[in-house]
Amino acid sequence: MFGGPMRRADLLLGIVAPIAAYWVLTALGASDLTALAWGALFPLVGVLVGIARERRVDVLAALSLGAIAASVAGALLLHSATFLLVKESLMTGVIGLGFLGSLLARRPLPVLLLRGRPGAAEVIEARWVDPGFRRALRGITIVWGCALLAEAGLRVVLALFVPPGVLMVVSPLLAAAVLGPVALWTARRRAALRRTPVPVPA
Numbered sequence: 001m002f003g004g005p006m007r008r009a010d011l012l013l014g015i016v017a018p019i020a021a022y023w024v025l026t027a028l029g030a031s032d033l034t035a036l037a038w039g040a041l042f043p044l045v046g047v048l049v050g051i052a053r054e055r056r057v058d059v060l061a062a063l064s065l066g067a068i069a070a071s072v073a074g075a076l077l078l079h080s081a082t083f084l085l086v087k088e089s090l091m092t093g094v095i096g097l098g099f100l101g102s103l104l105a106r107r108p109l110p111v112l113l114l115r116g117r118p119g120a121a122e123v124i125e126a127r128w129v130d131p132g133f134r135r136a137l138r139g140i141t142i143v144w145g146c147a148l149l150a151e152a153g154l155r156v157v158l159a160l161f162v163p164p165g166v167l168m169v170v171s172p173l174l175a176a177a178v179l180g181p182v183a184l185w186t187a188r189r190r191a192a193l194r195r196t197p198v199p200v201p202a
Contacts, residue, residue, distance in 0.1 A: 013046030019168045032164045036084035037072055039168075044068050060095070060113070067091035085159040085167055088175070089152040096148030099141050108141040127193075136193055140186055151178040 018039035025035035047064045051057050071087030074080070102109035111124055127133040154174060158167055 010046055010050070013042045013049070015172050017042035022165060022168055026165070032081040033075060033079060033084070036081050036164065037075060040068055040072050040084055040087065058113070063091055063095055063098075067094065081164060082159055085164055086156050088171060089155040089159075092148045092155075092175075093152035096145045096152060099145030099148065103138060103141055103145075108138055110137055110141055110144070127196075130196075133193060133196070136189065140189060143182060143185070147179055147182045151175060154178070 018036075021039040021042065022032075022035045025038060026032065030038075044065070047061055047068070051061050054061075067087055067090045071083045071090055075083035099109050107128075114124060151174065155167075155171060158170065158174070162170065
């Protein structure tokens with residue numbers, strides 16, 4: 001979200017592998033629920049690989065693990081494939097609410113996400129005295145919170161009307177269409193902030 005481009009392993013385990021697993025398993029006679037449940041294991045492995053790679057559990061990784069576990073458990077308990085179809089919505093919706101809710105805190109959620117980058121904590125601390133910098137970060141927080149909630153809501157609506165196999169293909173395209181422009185806007189906003197001189201304490 002605030003990091004670099006998606007790695008090939010993330011793309012493979014998070015998008016390609018679940019779609020392939022669904023089509024192969026349903027072609028072999030498995031139910032939608034069974035195929036989706038097995039397919040959900042790939043994103044789970046992807047999150048665990050990311051944790052091992054970064055050697056830490058950040059906020060997004062924790063939310064991803066929680067969303068996958070909750071969707072699989074709910075689907076199996078209620079025998080509903082819908083829980084697995086909207087697992088991304090569960091995660092993005094919770095993150096969107098987290099973004100908006102963090103506006104009530106001393107520092108919004110993007111500060112926590114950016115602090116994981118080398119040297120970012122020092123830069124944030126140096127710039128936090130600037131009211132314009134604080135307004136910019138809160139503006140980014142509002143835009144991301146609203147965009148994530150909108151994307152989650154659209155996916156839930158699609159899950160009610162679109163077949164599972166189609167939704168699995170459409171879902172990444174929906175995320176790219178909604179969140180892609182926001183990511184580009186955020187990158188430009190961050191670049192503009194980096195060009196802004198660091199205020200010197202009086």
